[in-house]
Amino acid sequence: MPDFKLLGPMEMVDDRGQPHIPVGPKVRQVLALLALNAGKVVDVDLFIRELWSVNEPKDAVKTLQTHIYHLRRILLRMGPAGAQLVATRAPGYLLRADPGRVDALVFPRLVELATGHHRAGDHQAADLVLRKALSMWSGPPLADVPRGAVLGPRATALDEQRLRAVEMHLETRIRLGLHGELIDELRVLVATYPLNENFHTQLITALGRAGRRADAWRAYEGLRALLEAELGVEPAFDIQNLHLTAPMGSHSGKDV
Structure with a gap:
């Protein structure tokens, strides 16, 4: 098979x-x-x-x-x-x-399993499952397949599921205390998906927990300016408080 x-x-x-x-x-x-x-x-x-x-x-x-x-x-x-x-x-x-031999059918099942672990507070298990799920991707879904009226929406849905899985995986790794390792990855994601407030939130959180409060402030100000210019809105209330309340980490080096 x-x-x-x-x-x-x-x-x-x-x-x-x-x-x-x-x-x-x-x-x-x-x-x-x-x-x-x-x-x-x-x-x-x-x-x-x-x-x-x-x-x-x-x-x-x-x-x-x-x-x-x-x-x-x-x-x-x-x-x-x-x-x-x-x-x-x-x-x-x-x-x-x-169906277990079709990656596009296995991926949503793994994400659902990881979601259960995440909600139960078992972030280590969620991390392992999400690593496996995201490793299945080698590019955009159906990258070399023409997309008509049926496959087009299905590919879009798969891509949206992948983004949600990435968001959950980052949140899981932050909760596991791996925030310092995520900053560079989050900067890339913020640049790639500038209007995704979840990635901005996670970047501000990671910077704050790494003790880089000045960088967290700049990340927030960048988001605020972007949303005002593009959408004419302010960041969500929880993000507005986040850059002020993010816990200090043990890092004592100079912000860069």
Whole structure:
């Protein structure tokens, strides 16, 4: 049974560890839709909606059958049982794969598990699970797959789940006392996602706990100026208090 990787460039990995990459963009779309619904029948109409959101060809069903044929040929190269992975099941097609072999289906389950640990105060367990979950990513979801009306929203949702997982992982590591190790990473995240107040909050917290109160103040002032310029609003009330109440750490060096 192959592994299906969608959290980055698409890839199928056989039992020997050899990667297999579908060439045709439409075949990649078909495979992505099947993999994201592993073990479930995907309706022909859903394929058509994804492949041809506009300008649906008159022979759309026949063209879809051709893409399924090419996908089966690719799967056959992975072993004799490969051609049986895609089954015809009314009203569409089914990928006979364990959802546990599809990274985009495993990731949300791991995040849910980590959330439970986090809420229970078991931050060490949450950290371990989130490390495993985030290590599954090698790039944007479905990075080399064209995204139509179905895959587009699904990819966006996966990316949003990843960001929430990153936020939770940073919060977990701060609670574990690893704030000093996170400052550089948080500065990059703040620069990459400037309107994400959670990353700003975590940066201010990490700086404060590292004893860098002047830097925490500057980080807050940077956020305040950004929000005023971009959105015409002030930082949330808890952030306004944070840069004043963040605990001092043992660091006695000069702020940089």
